[in-house]
Amino acid sequence: MHIHVVNHPLIKEKMTRLRDAKTESPLFRQLLDQIAQLLLFEVTRDLPVKTLPVTTPLATTTGYALDVSSITVVPILRAGLGFLDAVLDLMPEANAGHIGLYRDEKTLKPIEYYCKMPQDKNAQIILIDPMLATGGSGAAAISLLQEKGYKNIRFMCLVAAPEGVKLINEEHPDVDIYAAALDDHLNEDGYIVPGLGDAGDRVFGTVVK
Ligand code: PRP
Numbered sequence: 243m244h245i246h247v248v249n250h251p252l253i254k255e256k257m258t259r260l261r262d263a264k265t266e267s268p269l270f271r272q273l274l275d276q277i278a279q280l281l282l283f284e285v286t287r288d289l290p291v292k293t294l295p296v297t298t299p300l301a302t303t304t305g306y307a308l309d310v311s312s313i314t315v316v317p318i319l320r321a322g323l324g325f326l327d328a329v330l331d332l333m334p335e336a337n338a339g340h341i342g343l344y345r346d347e348k349t350l351k352p353i354e355y356y357c358k359m360p361q362d363k364n365a366q367i368i369l370i371d372p373m374l375a376t377g378g379s380g381a382a383a384i385s386l387l388q389e390k391g392y393k394n395i396r397f398m399c400l401v402a403a404p405e406g407v408k409l410i411n412e413e414h415p416d417v418d419i420y421a422a423a424l425d426d427h428l429n430e431d432g433y434i435v436p437g438l439g440d441a442g443d444r445v446f447g448t449v450v451k
């Protein structure tokens with residue numbers, strides 16, 4: 243199974259508070275932002291940089307520039323939106339696309355309802371969605387992007403289930419997955435165990451109590 247699990251004490255501590263059923267939406271969103279930025283550190287680790295001179299108050303030295311305008315961040319609606327601001331905060335010049343998908347509650351198959359992407363087909367795509375459960379939504383989003391001609395795709399999530407990782411590895415072996423945690427299994431309703439529940443509901447406060 244191919245997946246980068248970003249093992250870091252800060253991520254582990256924040257994930258623990260995020261998973262807690264007692265954590266309400268305001269804190270959940272704050273933790274999601276912080277974990278997104280810590281994950282992005284790994285997701286972007288090997289992106290190419292150009293050197294350029296920079297003059298400090300004391301001397302001219304070597305500086306570095308990342309071509310952020312060639313990066314496109316793509317949240318899968320709706321829970322992926324919970325990651326977007328944190329990512330754009332670190333890379334304000336990046337472009338953003340949007341893919342709307344939801345899982346049919348009975349079949350667990352993804353239903354597409356929206357797609358709007360920037361033009362640059364050579365951009366580095368960072369597909370973001372907190373949950374990789376059956377993998378159906380992630381795999382469908384990647385297929386949609388590839389059909390439209392986007393090639394360089396990385397997938398960033400919070401929690402991955404082995405079932406979802408297996409599906410993405412099989413259907414899209416060229417896509418690297420980055421996650422804050424690899425959990426145990428899916429339950430009969432397709433929820434990740436131990437997981438954190440329904441990510442969209444917890445981000446947007448639509449949990450039925
Ligand atoms: C959640 C989540 C993923 C999907 C993962 O979205 O944000 O997109 O489920 O499940 P999968 O790997 O089995 O496809 P959901 O369908 O609940 O939609 P929402 O974000 O609009 O709540």
Ligand code: URA
Nearest residue numbers: 375433434439440441
């Ligand atoms: N979608 C979620 O939001 N949570 C899960 O555990 C599985 C799919």
